[in-house]
Amino acid sequence: MQSYLAFVRKEFYHILRDTRTLVILFGMPIAQVLIFGYAVTNEFRDAPVAVIDNARDELSRELVHELVSSGYFKLVDQPATADELDALFRAGEVKLGVFIPPDFESDFFRRKQTTLQFLADGSDPNYATTLLNYGSQIVGNFQQRHAGGPENYQVGVEMQLMYNPELISAYNFIPGVVAIILLLISAMMTSLTIAKEKEMGTMDLLLVSPLSPLTIILGKVTPYVLLSMSNALLILLLGYFVFDVPVLGSFWLLTGFCLLYVLTALSLGILISTKASSQQAAMMGSLFSLLMPSMLLSGFIFPITSMPWMLQKVSGVIPATYFIELLKGVMLKGLGMQYLWFPTLVLATMTVVLLSLSWFNFKIRTK
Amino acid sequence: MNVITATNLTKTFGNFTAVDAISFAVKRGEVFGFLGANGAGKTTAIKMLIGLSKPSGGSTTVAGFDLTTQSEKIKERIGYMSQKFSLYEDLSVRQNINFYGGVYGLSRKTIRSQTARILDEVELQANANDKVGSLPLGWKQRLSFAVASVHDPDIVFLDEPTGGVDPATRRQFWEMIYAAAAGGRTIFVTTHYMDEAEYCDRISIMVAGKIAALGTPGELKQQYQANSMGEVFLRLVR
Amino acid sequence: MRRLLYIVQKEFIQILGNKAMLPLMTVLPIIQLILLSFAADNEVKNVNISITDLDHSQLSRQLIGQITASERFTLIGAPPATRLADEDLLAGTADIVLNIPPAFEQNFLKGWPVKLQLLVNAINGQAATVGAGYLNAIIRDFNQDIRLEVPPGRQFKAPQIAISAANWYNPELNYKHFMVPGILGELVIILVILLSAMNTVREREIGTIEQINVTPIRSWQFILGKMIPFVFIGMLLLTVGLTTGKLIFDVPMVGNLGVVFLYCLLNLVAVLGIGLFISNLVDTQQQAMLVAFFFVMVFILMSGLFTPIESMPEWAQMLTIPNPIAHFVAVMRKVLLKGSGLADVAWNFRITAILALVFNGLAVLSYRKVR
Numbered sequence: 001m002q003s004y005l006a007f008v009r010k011e012f013y014h015i016l017r018d019t020r021t022l023v024i025l026f027g028m029p030i031a032q033v034l035i036f037g038y039a040v041t042n043e044f045r046d047a048p049v050a051v052i053d054n055a056r057d058e059l060s061r062e063l064v065h066e067l068v069s070s071g072y073f074k075l076v077d078q079p080a081t082a083d084e085l086d087a088l089f090r091a092g093e094v095k096l097g098v099f100i101p102p103d104f105e106s107d108f109f110r111r112k113q114t115t116l117q118f119l120a121d122g123s124d125p126n127y128a129t130t131l132l133n134y135g136s137q138i139v140g141n142f143q144q145r146h147a148g149g150p151e152n153y154q155v156g157v158e159m160q161l162m163y164n165p166e167l168i169s170a171y172n173f174i175p176g177v178v179a180i181i182l183l184l185i186s187a188m189m190t191s192l193t194i195a196k197e198k199e200m201g202t203m204d205l206l207l208v209s210p211l212s213p214l215t216i217i218l219g220k221v222t223p224y225v226l227l228s229m230s231n232a233l234l235i236l237l238l239g240y241f242v243f244d245v246p247v248l249g250s251f252w253l254l255t256g257f258c259l260l261y262v263l264t265a266l267s268l269g270i271l272i273s274t275k276a277s278s279q280q281a282a283m284m285g286s287l288f289s290l291l292m293p294s295m296l297l298s299g300f301i302f303p304i305t306s307m308p309w310m311l312q313k314v315s316g317v318i319p320a321t322y323f324i325e326l327l328k329g330v331m332l333k334g335l336g337m338q339y340l341w342f343p344t345l346v347l348a349t350m351t352v353v354l355l356s357l358s359w360f361n362f363k364i365r366t367k
Numbered sequence: 368m369n370v371i372t373a374t375n376l377t378k379t380f381g382n383f384t385a386v387d388a389i390s391f392a393v394k395r396g397e398v399f400g401f402l403g404a405n406g407a408g409k410t411t412a413i414k415m416l417i418g419l420s421k422p423s424g425g426s427t428t429v430a431g432f433d434l435t436t437q438s439e440k441i442k443e444r445i446g447y448m449s450q451k452f453s454l455y456e457d458l459s460v461r462q463n464i465n466f467y468g469g470v471y472g473l474s475r476k477t478i479r480s481q482t483a484r485i486l487d488e489v490e491l492q493a494n495a496n497d498k499v500g501s502l503p504l505g506w507k508q509r510l511s512f513a514v515a516s517v518h519d520p521d522i523v524f525l526d527e528p529t530g531g532v533d534p535a536t537r538r539q540f541w542e543m544i545y546a547a548a549a550g551g552r553t554i555f556v557t558t559h560y561m562d563e564a565e566y567c568d569r570i571s572i573m574v575a576g577k578i579a580a581l582g583t584p585g586e587l588k589q590q591y592q593a594n595s596m597g598e599v600f601l602r603l604v605r
Numbered sequence: 606m607r608r609l610l611y612i613v614q615k616e617f618i619q620i621l622g623n624k625a626m627l628p629l630m631t632v633l634p635i636i637q638l639i640l641l642s643f644a645a646d647n648e649v650k651n652v653n654i655s656i657t658d659l660d661h662s663q664l665s666r667q668l669i670g671q672i673t674a675s676e677r678f679t680l681i682g683a684p685p686a687t688r689l690a691d692e693d694l695l696a697g698t699a700d701i702v703l704n705i706p707p708a709f710e711q712n713f714l715k716g717w718p719v720k721l722q723l724l725v726n727a728i729n730g731q732a733a734t735v736g737a738g739y740l741n742a743i744i745r746d747f748n749q750d751i752r753l754e755v756p757p758g759r760q761f762k763a764p765q766i767a768i769s770a771a772n773w774y775n776p777e778l779n780y781k782h783f784m785v786p787g788i789l790g791e792l793v794i795i796l797v798i799l800l801s802a803m804n805t806v807r808e809r810e811i812g813t814i815e816q817i818n819v820t821p822i823r824s825w826q827f828i829l830g831k832m833i834p835f836v837f838i839g840m841l842l843l844t845v846g847l848t849t850g851k852l853i854f855d856v857p858m859v860g861n862l863g864v865v866f867l868y869c870l871l872n873l874v875a876v877l878g879i880g881l882f883i884s885n886l887v888d889t890q891q892q893a894m895l896v897a898f899f900f901v902m903v904f905i906l907m908s909g910l911f912t913p914i915e916s917m918p919e920w921a922q923m924l925t926i927p928n929p930i931a932h933f934v935a936v937m938r939k940v941l942l943k944g945s946g947l948a949d950v951a952w953n954f955r956i957t958a959i960l961a962l963v964f965n966g967l968a969v970l971s972y973r974k975v976r
Contacts, residue, residue, distance in 0.1 A: 122772025167730035469611025
């Protein structure tokens with residue numbers, strides 16, 4: 001115990017002396033949270049639009065005004081022909097073209113039927129779909145206002161957005177950022193420190209010392225556990241105070257889940273470092289086998305249910321998938337263990353398996 | 368004919384003077400020993416002489432060029448072997464020689480003949496295509512020395528070249544040094560081993576940033592009435 | 606000039622000789638490209654729905670039938686009480702809960718207003734809106750169908766504006782065609798930036814840099830010599846990646862591939878400048894990795910790869926100007942999908958050229974042989 005504490009202290013000094021790394025370790029989550037919160041949104045506004053108005057009557061002008069004043073669209077050009085529109089698309093200046101037919105107003109009021117043409121830059125399919133949806137919605141409202149009353153014999157819909165009524169994107173990404181940062185510090189940094197000792201040849205020095213291998217590994221990972229936990233707290237506080245992301249459930253349960261996940265990540269880091277011979281190999285290994293999949297397949301950025309069957313299976317073996325589920329459950333839905341026992345069990349099992357695997361590997365190396 | 372002339376060579380870091388206006392001269396073909404306790408300033412001095420660190424004062428010429436203004440010219444004419452092994456361990460013996468030959472701007476033909484000569488000199492013909500990292504330490508050191516002279520420099524600087532190798536290999540190493548000096552090459556060597564100091568033609572001993580003693584081993588022993596260089600060193604350092 | 610060649614040769618031998626790194630640089634990115642392109646699909650394909658029908662009428666059954674007939678909805682349960690349906694939402698098994706009120710059919714036939722209740726898990730706002738959008742579309746169709754059964758005399762007919770929509774360049778809205786070029790650009794840059802950031806600092810950590818510094822080699826020769834092999838790796842990866850994209854995803858390549866390669870070359874030079882600059886500034890490989898990873902992360906998130914740049918606030922849009930990944934992604938998509946020519950991407954070329962000059966200048970200046 002004495003020697004363990006001494007070792008931890010030594011490792012801590014190493015980390016604390018390296019101010020640059022510390023700045024990055026704490027600056028990274030802050031930057032990530034701010035970028036996700038302010039810059040990377042799917043909230044939709046000011047999409048560049050070109051209008052080809054062939055009617056030029058009162059109603060058409062009113063429609064264009066309605067599109068622009070919604071805040072979703074920004075009128076950037078009024079080309080004369082489809083060819084000109086094509087050029088605008090190719091230069092990337094316009095994402096949607098609206099054709100208003102001649103006699104728009106008279107057709108609407110006399111024949112009670114007229115057709116608008118929406119041309120979207122479909123190279124980005126989601127953006128195109130969103131543009132068309134918002135456009136149709138605005139046109140729908142416009143039509144109802146000018147039509148003189150709603151139609152009868154209609155089934156209406158009353159929609160309630162649960163857990164995130166204002167559709168704040170921070171609700172979705174704060175748990176994801178926690179998962180990624182904890183993985184980065186616990187798995188990637190640990191695997192790099194251990195790989196560094198191997199590269200420098202100092203690992204052998206430690207192994208012949210009277211410290212037991214278990215003490216060495218524990219001593220190396222303890223500072224990272226503390227770093228990870230303080231980082232997790234920082235992100236949660238940022239989420240709470242800057243973006244109003246709540247913690248509805250038990251705080252201690254949340255802490256417990258974070259610790260469990262940090263353990264899982266650490267055992268992954270140790271496993272990688274027992275395999276990797278150099279820092280470069282450890283870095284590439286953890287980057288491509290841990291961080292990228294965790295970012296993309298955990299449900300953090302892309303919905304799991306929409307992935308092909310194979311990738312859903314892969315997603316099922318990624319610890320971050322379960323951790324994010326736990327975080328969202330406790331923070332946003334206020335759930336307790338009776339709903340969350342399954343992901344907890346999966347994470348715990350993974351940790352046990354990974355720890356024994358890396359312990360086994362480490363043993364082989366020391367023999 | 369002097370190949371190094373240092374006059375009041377100085378290096379300061381803020382308020383701290385690491386090298387305090389030292390002056391000395393090294394002759395062509397000489398084996399010049401550079402001794403000093405840790406922190407006496409000898410590493411700083413050698414770093415300045417090979418152009419890795421800018422002098423703060425004094426006027427010094429190395430291989431006929433001015434140290435402050437022509438340090439890149441000097442680099443063409445000197446070789447350096449650092450105390451930390453610094454050939455590429457993931458390249459083979461032949462690839463390392465080839466690379467440094469190329470970096471020094473040697474012609475393809477010269478590189479080929481130098482490769483043959485070096486392999487012969489360090490007796491590595493059979494291992495020419497092995498990765499340098501797989502060689503025993505003694506061979507690595509001798510190879511480093513040979514590579515440091517691949518471009519036929521006027522002076523070779525050796526920074527504690529024999530650290531950690533066995534006595535037999537050290538002996539071989541010094542034979543290489545003598546052979547190079549006999550061919551007219553100047554050797555500037557720092558060492559910790561006092562018996563090695565005896566092998567040098569002349570020795571300077573640095574204490575606290577200054578040169579405390581300079582002369583042949585015989586002269587120094589006489590001056591300090593000592594039986595060995597070890598005793599001379601201890602008297603100066605105390 | 607010949608010195609440069611020797612440095613390039615040495616770097617190549619080191620890269621090719623490293624049996625552990627080689628597959629990491631070649632095979633892994635391509636596997637990533639394939640996997641990511643399948644995963645990075647923002648299209649909401651499947652929505653799990655739980656429906657509580659308190660009416661049990663012909664009309665409610667017809668509505669449920671229309672919902673379950675859609676490929677996009679999977680009915681995961683039909684609990685008899687609304688309270689039980691809420692449980693599905695809490696446990697996360699359902700994305701949407703639909704409650705059909707009692708007397709649904711009766712009130713409809715009388716011409717009274719009827720309302721369905723929709724509870725949507727909105728934690729992921731985008732998926733929620735899209736999912737609810739699908740359901741609303743089905744309910745709209747349902748409305749049109751059932752109106753046909755109402756006698757025309759009792760109907761009030763309003764004037765209509767119909768919308769005919771078309772999607773150019775990608776009429777089938779194939780999301781992979783959109784993502785593959787972007788992801789490929791991103792992968793090429795990540796790989797190159799990380800490798801180059803760890804490069805010179807590695808030589809410093811091992812100590813070989815000192816031996817280089819006592820040679821008459823020039824800073825620019827050293828930097829350029831390190832850069833050329835990475836440019837080769839990057840271009841090779843682009844070629845293999847484009848081939849993969851064509852063979853596996855049938856990505857359209859409408860524009861001139863020469864423009865893509867030319868731009869990639871320029872972009873690699875700029876990005877390598879960043880990597881080598883980082884490498885010169887830091888002390889250890891670990892720091893290099895962290896700094897590089899930090900920048901890569903910011904670059905990716907703000908590149909428009911996953912979320913459109915047009916949706917960002919004005920200040921964030923300005924920040925994408927010095928972001929090489931944003932330009933790479935934009936050029937790949939414009940040229941490959943829309944057939945944009947050199948003139949259409951001239952702006953990207955100009956900015957990237959400036960970035961290349963600035964960062965390589967910094968890289969050469971920050972590499973000091975003399976301390």
